[in-house]
Amino acid sequence: MPIHSLDRDVEERLSDRDVRYTRGRRRVVAALHEADGPMSAAELHGKVGADVPLSSLYRTLAVLEETEVVMPHFGARGITRYELAEWLTGHHHHLVCVDCGTVDDINVPPQHEAAVRVLVEKIAAAAAFSPSAHVLEIEGSCSRCR
Amino acid sequence: MPIHSLDRDVEERLSDRDVRYTRGRRRVVAALHEADGPMSAAELHGKVGADVPLSSLYRTLAVLEETEVVMPHFGARGITRYELAEWLTGHHHHLVCVDCGTVDDINVPPQHEAAVRVLVEKIAAAAAFSPSAHVLEIEGSCSRCR
DNA sequence: GTAAGAATGAGAACTACTATCATTATATAT
DNA sequence: ATATATAATGATAGTAGTTCTCATTCTTAC
Numbered sequence: 001m002p003i004h005s006l007d008r009d010v011e012e013r014l015s016d017r018d019v020r021y022t023r024g025r026r027r028v029v030a031a032l033h034e035a036d037g038p039m040s041a042a043e044l045h046g047k048v049g050a051d052v053p054l055s056s057l058y059r060t061l062a063v064l065e066e067t068e069v070v071m072p073h074f075g076a077r078g079i080t081r082y083e084l085a086e087w088l089t090g091h092h093h094h095l096v097c098v099d100c101g102t103v104d105d106i107n108v109p110p111q112h113e114a115a116v117r118v119l120v121e122k123i124a125a126a127a128a129f130s131p132s133a134h135v136l137e138i139e140g141s142c143s144r145c146r
Numbered sequence: 147m148p149i150h151s152l153d154r155d156v157e158e159r160l161s162d163r164d165v166r167y168t169r170g171r172r173r174v175v176a177a178l179h180e181a182d183g184p185m186s187a188a189e190l191h192g193k194v195g196a197d198v199p200l201s202s203l204y205r206t207l208a209v210l211e212e213t214e215v216v217m218p219h220f221g222a223r224g225i226t227r228y229e230l231a232e233w234l235t236g237h238h239h240h241l242v243c244v245d246c247g248t249v250d251d252i253n254v255p256p257q258h259e260a261a262v263r264v265l266v267e268k269i270a271a272a273a274a275f276s277p278s279a280h281v282l283e284i285e286g287s288c289s290r291c292r
Numbered sequence: 293g294t295a296a297g298a299a300t301g302a303g304a305a306c307t308a309c310t311a312t313c314a315t316t317a318t319a320t321a322t
Numbered sequence: 323a324t325a326t327a328t329a330a331t332g333a334t335a336g337t338a339g340t341t342c343t344c345a346t347t348c349t350t351a352c
Binding site for chain 4: 040042058
């Protein structure tokens with residue numbers, strides 16, 4: 001999705017919730033859009049510039065999470081990373097490097113995704129659990145570490 | 147796996163690594179064995195008794211992680227939970243309740259597990275990533291919350 | 293242009309976790 | 323069995339990531 005139509009979608013969502021789409025918030029959304037995986041507050045601090053204080057980034061992320069523009073991801077010890085919500089980016093999964101900890105997004109072709117969904121349904125059904133979503137993380141060594 | 151054979155396996159592993167299998171460590175292993183999902187240090191503090199200080203629990207968990215008796219799980223904001231390693235319990239996945247945050251283990255029948263593995267291979271292959279493991283978390287509402 | 297409300301920045305406070313160190317327990321050698 | 327060396331524990335101080343507070347600045351509506 002190009003940045004301007006993303007921006008329009010986010011703008012509309014925030015306006016619906018009576019929340020302003022300010023410069024600081026735009027910067028965070030843009031940084032997450034350029035990233036190729038979830039980012040932590042500290043990583044965003046490095047990317048959007050150190051002039052934006054960490055406390056503001058945390059608050060911005062909290063606001064964007066409440067309005068469902070971003071989603072938290074808890075894949076690493078002690079740190080919360082954020083990525084744009086799937087209604088903005090499309091459904092995807094993660095490749096997690098067990099050596100360096102980087103997380104990269106991976107898009108799954110529709111037929112595989114459908115197969116995953118069917119399996120999830122079957123597995124959950126056996127436990128009388130009604131699944132609303134699934135998270136698949138593939139662990140291994142990334143190309144940089146291998 | 148019954149507790150005594152689990153205990154024997156852990157004992158052997160720790161002895162191999164020249165680490166003692168003490169009373170405190172046994173208590174943690176037993177608590178994790180009885181649990182039906184990963185537990186945090188604070189939750190263990192409640193379960194094994196408040197007479198075991200948190201600092202000891204954190205260190206015990208670190209030792210058990212180094213010796214690969216337990217595995218960390220980062221499914222919740224800011225907290226690390228631990229569960230017995232899969233060589234002790236068998237491979238399994240998680241049902242995560244989006245309402246209350248509880249995580250329950252779920253065993254997956256072999257044919258479904260095989261299908262998951264095949265899909266993971268295919269998805270990863272498309273990104274030139276060689277998978278060593280996978281984590282599948284199924285989100286939904288647990289029976290208590292529904 | 294002004295008033296009301298929202299967002300920001302700076303820093304204090306909180307929580308999960310880690311490190312330190314003195315004390316206690318365990319294992320090995322004699 | 324006792325002494326000695328090494329490991330584990332408990333208490334507490336310290337750290338990192340995150341959240342809260344509040345005074346100031348910016349927006350929006352009138």
